[in-house]
Amino acid sequence: xxxxxxxxxxxxxxxxxxxxxxxxxxxxxxxxxxxxxxxxxxxxxxxxxxxxxxxxxxxxxxxxxxxxxxxxxxxxxxxxxxxxxxxxxxxxxxxxxxxxxxxxxxxxxxxxxxxxxxxxxxxxxxxxxxxxxxxxxxxxxxxxxxxxxxxxxxxxxxxxxxxxxxxxxxxxxxxxxxxxxxxxxxxxxxxxxxxxxxxxxxxxxxxxxxxxxxxxxxxxxxxxxxxxxxxxxxxxxxxxxxxxxxxxxxxxxxxxxxxxxxxx
Amino acid sequence: xxxxxxxxxxxxxxxxxxxxxxxxxxxxxxxxxxxxxxxxxxxxxxxxxxxxxxxxxxxxxxxxxxxxxxxxxxxxxxxxxxxxxxxxxxxxxxxxxxxxxxxxxxxxxxxxxxxxxxxxxxxxxxxxxxxxxxxxxxxxxxxxxxxxx
Numbered sequence: 383x384x385x386x387x388x389x390x391x392x393x394x395x396x397x398x399x400x401x402x403x404x405x406x407x408x409x410x411x412x413x414x415x416x417x418x419x420x421x422x423x424x425x426x427x428x429x430x431x432x433x434x435x436x437x438x439x440x441x442x443x444x445x446x447x448x449x450x451x452x453x454x455x456x457x458x459x460x461x462x463x464x465x466x467x468x469x470x471x472x473x474x475x476x477x478x479x480x481x482x483x484x485x486x487x488x489x490x491x492x493x494x495x496x497x498x499x500x501x502x503x504x505x506x507x508x509x510x511x512x513x514x515x516x517x518x519x520x521x522x523x524x525x526x527x528x529x530x531x532x533x534x535x536x537x538x539x540x541x542x543x544x545x546x547x548x549x550x551x552x553x554x555x556x557x558x559x560x561x562x563x564x565x566x567x568x569x570x571x572x573x574x575x576x577x578x579x580x581x582x583x584x585x586x587x588x589x590x591x592x593x594x595x596x597x598x599x600x601x602x603x604x605x606x607x608x609x610x611x612x613x614x615x616x617x618x619x620x621x622x623x624x625x626x627x628x629x630x631x632x633x634x635x636x637x638x639x640x641x642x643x644x645x646x
Numbered sequence: 647x648x649x650x651x652x653x654x655x656x657x658x659x660x661x662x663x664x665x666x667x668x669x670x671x672x673x674x675x676x677x678x679x680x681x682x683x684x685x686x687x688x689x690x691x692x693x694x695x696x697x698x699x700x701x702x703x704x705x706x707x708x709x710x711x712x713x714x715x716x717x718x719x720x721x722x723x724x725x726x727x728x729x730x731x732x733x734x735x736x737x738x739x740x741x742x743x744x745x746x747x748x749x750x751x752x753x754x755x756x757x758x759x760x761x762x763x764x765x766x767x768x769x770x771x772x773x774x775x776x777x778x779x780x781x782x783x784x785x786x787x788x789x790x791x792x793x794x795x
Contacts, residue, residue: 595678
């Protein structure tokens with residue numbers, strides 16, 4: 383009985399302290415204008431880059447049907463010449479792919495399978511991003527780097543929470559860490575301090591999935607890459623076979639279960 | 647006072663208990679969003695985010711008839727679906743040697759297929775079943791198609 387009484391006191395105390403903490407400040411959502419400004423400054427700076435090469439060492443969680451998150455690793459190396467040339471190399475546990483865009487055509491080449499597919503492409507990277515997304519369900523690698531502060535994207539309007547976390551070093555470079563919230567997504571970004579406000583690290587947590595899967599990127603930049611024009615045009619190697627890219631809706635949005643009884 | 651504390655406690659308990667099922671109901675197979683500025687649901691015309699965790703690709707089974715191929719998000723991670731451990735939640739397909747369903751997809755071909763080029767495109771003929779390799783997103787997938795000739 384004493385135990386129970388004591389326990390009740392504890393609960394009351396806990397509840398009161400909870401109330402004390404939460405009631406005096408039905409806080410406005412934390413949306414630090416300085417954090418938003420830093421994001422805009424970074425985006426504005428990114429939009430001034432005419433040429434860049436960036437390497438992302440990254441992880442992505444996939445969620446199994448039982449809710450378990452499984453992480454996989456990858457490396458993406460992108461070289462972009464605005465506004466109309468791009469090459470990307472994607473390396474992961476089961477992939478070694480190249481994307482080519484020369485202002486006229488877009489090609490995916492899967493080196494391990496030795497397949498490639500080429501489709502006509504719009505005249506700018508910006509338009510290509512939209513076409514790949516809408517027609518083929520392909521997200522351009524490191525697409526954020528092309529969209530921050532671009533006319534295509536008003537990325538800050540969705541932000542409902544913004545915090546300046548403080549200084550943090552990424553691979554020896556001084557950065558400022560920020561944390562943002564928007565519907566279905568919590569994300570953190572580390573922006574390089576100084577004259578080159580580049581994103582150096584990014585973590586995205588998908589919050590509308592109970593498994594809260596994460597994606598992370600650590601970015602290394604080269605703002606004066608060397609390249610030749612041929613790098614952006616695909617020349618099929620010997621034995622490479624041409625295939626197609628499935629359009630959105632062709633198969634992928636078929637939510638139906640197997641048409642035949644596969645399970646039993 | 648004591649009564650109200652007990653009420654509080656029981657309400658708390660009820661709340662806790664009623665939260666349980668919410669966490670238990672996990673949506674099968676999604677993957678982490680990989681961009682801040684793209685991948686919002688309003689742009690995403692197909693929200694099928696189920697990963698194909700059917701990894702029964704090394705067996706002598708022609709057809710994996712799951713259609714849940716991820717066409718949005720997570721492409722650049724990859725790898726999850728080929729690990730044997732992922733079969734835990736998988737459905738075990740029964741062998742259907744010839745009755746491959748048109749439009750069904752597999753990640754890996756059955757053995758003994760022949761490459762056939764038709765109109766500049768690549769097909770794989772495996773017995774009576776024809777597969778067309780395609781990029782779905784950036785993943786290579788084999789789609790069962792009607793015999794192209």
